[in-house]
Amino acid sequence: MTAFEEITDDLAAQAIELPSWAFGNSGTRFKVFGTPGTPRDPFEKIADAAQVHRHTGLAPTVALHIPWDRCDFAALRAHAEENGVRLGTVNSNTFQDDDYKFGALTHEDPAVRKKAIDHHFECIDIMHQTGSRDLKIWLAEGSNYPGQADMRGRQDRLHESLRTVYERLGDDQRLVLEYKFFEPAFYHTDVPDWGTSYAQVAALGDKAVVCLDTGHHAPGTNIEFIVMQLLRLGKLGSFDFNSRFYADDDLIVGAADPFQLFRILVEVVRGGGLNSPDVAFMLDQCHNVEKKIPGQIRSVLNVQEMTARALLLDTGALRAAQVAGDVLEANAVFMDAFQTDVRPMLAEWRAGRGLPADPMRAYLDSGYQEAIEAERVGGVQAGWGA
Numbered sequence: 001m002t003a004f005e006e007i008t009d010d011l012a013a014q015a016i017e018l019p020s021w022a023f024g025n026s027g028t029r030f031k032v033f034g035t036p037g038t039p040r041d042p043f044e045k046i047a048d049a050a051q052v053h054r055h056t057g058l059a060p061t062v063a064l065h066i067p068w069d070r071c072d073f074a075a076l077r078a079h080a081e082e083n084g085v086r087l088g089t090v091n092s093n094t095f096q097d098d099d100y101k102f103g104a105l106t107h108e109d110p111a112v113r114k115k116a117i118d119h120h121f122e123c124i125d126i127m128h129q130t131g132s133r134d135l136k137i138w139l140a141e142g143s144n145y146p147g148q149a150d151m152r153g154r155q156d157r158l159h160e161s162l163r164t165v166y167e168r169l170g171d172d173q174r175l176v177l178e179y180k181f182f183e184p185a186f187y188h189t190d191v192p193d194w195g196t197s198y199a200q201v202a203a204l205g206d207k208a209v210v211c212l213d214t215g216h217h218a219p220g221t222n223i224e225f226i227v228m229q230l231l232r233l234g235k236l237g238s239f240d241f242n243s244r245f246y247a248d249d250d251l252i253v254g255a256a257d258p259f260q261l262f263r264i265l266v267e268v269v270r271g272g273g274l275n276s277p278d279v280a281f282m283l284d285q286c287h288n289v290e291k292k293i294p295g296q297i298r299s300v301l302n303v304q305e306m307t308a309r310a311l312l313l314d315t316g317a318l319r320a321a322q323v324a325g326d327v328l329e330a331n332a333v334f335m336d337a338f339q340t341d342v343r344p345m346l347a348e349w350r351a352g353r354g355l356p357a358d359p360m361r362a363y364l365d366s367g368y369q370e371a372i373e374a375e376r377v378g379g380v381q382a383g384w385g386a
């Protein structure tokens with residue numbers, strides 16, 4: 001097995017972007033539970049995100065969602081920097097407007113398409129103010145019934161709309177297209193899979209790449225194969241990490257299937273995607289019943305722990321076993337890395353870098369949670385969509 005000392009440079013360089021919406025209230029269509037201390041505006045979301053970075057050293061940037069985080073962006077940027085973090089990816093939103101009932105970038109009506117394109121232009125303007133590189137687009141578009149929509153025409157209109165948005169990007173900006181196999185549309189979705197996302201971004205150019213949300217696949221999908229292929233094609237732009245038991249659960253990354261997270265990270269390392277400027281690591285999660293800041297701390301630690309295990313994989317021994325056709329040895333080498341408990345090593349290493357050995361404990365002892373619960377009473381709590 002690779003020695004822990006050999007992987008610490010990679011661990012030190014790791015950065016995971018937090019989603020601003022993880023700090024707001026969210027839920028299911030049945031109920032949104034309010035959580036004491038929930039931020040009332042984007043500034044409080046950034047302050048909470050900064051706590052995650054403060055205790056873990058892992059989360060230097062925060063992604064925004066427009067319009068949920070619309071505010072004075074110059075002030076928000078300054079506020080982030082004062083809190084020791086930066087603003088990151090800007091996520092567009094074309095899924096909460098009545099005009100988009102039958103599509104946005106794919107809509108039959110050019111006026112609706114223009115409205116959706118203009119929204120993306122606004123996002124690009126915001127990116128110039130926030131210093132963000134990536135515009136992430138997830139589209140809720142599709143249909144519920146066979147015959148309802150002309151799938152081919154929608155694909156063509158999607159290309160035209162994306163091209164118009166792409167042409168507006170600055171030199172150092174990227175368009176990142178996320179896919180999702182279903183929901184809210186249940187029969188067909190316009191960008192359902194990595195192949196469609198790849199086909200669309202490949203037709204745009206080098207500044208367009210794919211976002212892989214780990215929760216957006218059918219059960220049983222070999223996600224690490226997709227990771228491998230997109231890295232191989234130079235088109236894996238970012239991850240939205242989370243975990244799922246059933247659909248788009250948005251649960252804590254690594255909670256449902258730690259082994260899958262390990263397998264994904266092995267392919268990331270194998271494909272040169274770890275700590276690469278080309279591949280953004282982001283979380284896309286909601287904390288419906290657990291406290292949000294500790295939920296995010298747990299999440300980034302899960303990614304760090306599984307990254308360490310992936311880095312510990314003895315790739316030399318693995319390769320030798322693969323070449324020799326030694327199936328069981330290859331699998332044993334792989335499993336040895338997965339089964340390694342890296343937590344004591346990481347705790348000691350953190351302490352040596354001036355970070356808390358146990359970031360979760362440090363946060364719970366800091367008094368921050370009690371302070372926000374006492375202070376943020378009254379006012380409207382920010383929610384998923386507000």
Ligand code: LRH
Nearest residue numbers: 091138178213240248284
């Ligand atoms: C869609 C999605 C997408 C959105 C976020 C709130 O399910 O993953 O990334 O922007 O959730």
Ligand code: MN
Nearest residue numbers: 178213240284
């Ligand atoms: Mn996502």
Ligand code: MN
Nearest residue numbers: 213215248284
């Ligand atoms: Mn999702």
